Amino acid sequence: MPTYQVGYFVGSLSSKSINRILSKALIRVAPDDLEFTEIPIGNLPLYSPDYDGHFPPEAVAFKAAIAASDAVLFVTPEYNRSIPGALKNAIDWASRPGGENSFDHIPAAVIGASKGPIGTALAQQSLRAVLGYCNARQMTAPEAYIQYSPELFAPDGTITAERTEVFLTNFMAEFREHIERVLTVLPRQ
Numbered sequence: 001m002p003t004y005q006v007g008y009f010v011g012s013l014s015s016k017s018i019n020r021i022l023s024k025a026l027i028r029v030a031p032d033d034l035e036f037t038e039i040p041i042g043n044l045p046l047y048s049p050d051y052d053g054h055f056p057p058e059a060v061a062f063k064a065a066i067a068a069s070d071a072v073l074f075v076t077p078e079y080n081r082s083i084p085g086a087l088k089n090a091i092d093w094a095s096r097p098g099g100e101n102s103f104d105h106i107p108a109a110v111i112g113a114s115k116g117p118i119g120t121a122l123a124q125q126s127l128r129a130v131l132g133y134c135n136a137r138q139m140t141a142p143e144a145y146i147q148y149s150p151e152l153f154a155p156d157g158t159i160t161a162e163r164t165e166v167f168l169t170n171f172m173a174e175f176r177e178h179i180e181r182v183l184t185v186l187p188r189q
């Protein structure tokens, strides 16, 4: 059975991020043949086309980490009904320079947590539009809008509510199947 390398992005720079807790929970319940590496976004400068042709080391490392991944997972908060600027900046770096879009054909999934009742639905809608333009192969179902509450997760990502554990386990199992399906027809170079 192949092992798939999954690079994941946490869209929050907060040291107390509930989305980081969610990312830990997702890793706990993921199928055994998925291996996870966080791809940090907080050290990237603000993207400018002036960098095209001579990317700084942080951006070179960032694109190399995506290239080493079989698939990517976005775990993001909602900021002002969209994605945080830091995540959009990271995606812009990944998409450039022209002709070197790191997300082309990559299997991808999106999920997010907020304390509010719509659980990042609008951020994910916004993210899906961006990833669509970047030609990522997104898992479209199941969707996962997590309304965070401390009763659902311990800070180390242990899931303390059975319904949530079942739901997230299924989400990650479906993501694994999605990765396999996409890579069967579009193998990574």
Ligand SMILES: Cc1cc2nc3c(=O)[nH]c(=O)nc-3n(C[C@H](O)[C@H](O)[C@H](O)COP(=O)(O)O)c2cc1C
Pocket: 012, 013, 014, 016, 017, 018, 019, 020, 076, 077, 078, 079, 080, 081, 082, 113, 114, 115, 116, 117, 119, 120
């Ligand atoms: C600038 C800003 C904008 C926000 N906008 C939204 C929003 O549009 N929808 C929402 O549900 N929560 C919003 N929130 C609240 C976040 O969901 C909450 O801060 C959450 O904990 C962020 O995730 P994190 O802990 O992973 O950083 C916003 C928070 C900030 C700081």
